[in-house]
Amino acid sequence: MVFLKKYGAYGIPICLLLVSLLLYPRLPNELPMQFSLSGEVNRTMNKEFAIWCIPVLEAVILLYTDCRDNRIAGLAIAILLTIIQLGIMLLFMR
Structure with missing residues (x-):
């Protein structure tokens, strides 16, 4: 449970990369x-x-905010970037 609490946010960029x-x-x-x-x-x-640019950017932001003890801000940015990338991909799919 401690592992999920500490590293669960990194699932966001991984899931986004898989969907991409x-x-x-x-x-x-x-x-x-x-x-x-x-x-x-x-x-x-x-x-x-x-397809891998935003997931990598999300992971870097999560690592940075994790080191600065500001995980909520990093999580919010990662979720926002995920919504933006998924929106663009779904809008321009053939």
Whole structure:
């Protein structure tokens, strides 16, 4: 139980990476990464890089906030990033 309490948050990036790998064949080659105010895509990223970029970023943020004794903030950021990535993937699936 102590293990889950201490390291359970790291399941978020792992689950996101697994979902990304499952959806990988249905994703377009380029995923949007930035939108203008008018809703046009400003920047895209290859799906090979994009599917693991946010889970790695989440893990780094969780490690950093864990060391700084601010786990709640790290968990909130990880959940927000997960929602954003899943939303973009589901929006642009073929």
